[in-house]
């Protein structure tokens with residue numbers, strides 16, 4: 001992300017106003033793909049918030065990433081309904097079979113895995129979102145198919 005990109009984002013929000021913190025971090029992530037300590041420090045400087053506080057806020061929210069996305073970005077809903085339908089087991093399957101940790105990106109950058117709060121489709125739990133595709137009412141058999149397909153696409 002260039003300093004010009006950052007300036008464009010900053011120009012939409014008044015300096016020294018804390019209200020801009022979340023939307024600025026969201027826009028940076030949208031543009032850059034993830035947040036870095038340098039970018040967060042620049043945000044803190046612009047808004048006059050200590051860098052450690054900016055970092056604390058960024059790490060508090062699930063929505064912010066600190067690693068580049070993988071070729072396939074997998075989001076697993078762990079809202080209440082999805083949790084009841086086995087989302088934690090599914091998360092373990094993705095982690096073990098694709099060698100990626102929740103909140104991280106695989107070493108080969110093929111996969112990134114994110115735990116999401118409710119995606120608003122509880123009646124279709126459990127829900128998995130991969131890049132632009134939503135998978136709903138995912139059964140264990142379907143999960144195996146999804147994982148196999150991801151492996152095949154990245155071989």
Ligand code: FES
Nearest residue numbers: 077079082119121
């Ligand atoms: S709990 Fe997963 S979509 Fe609502």
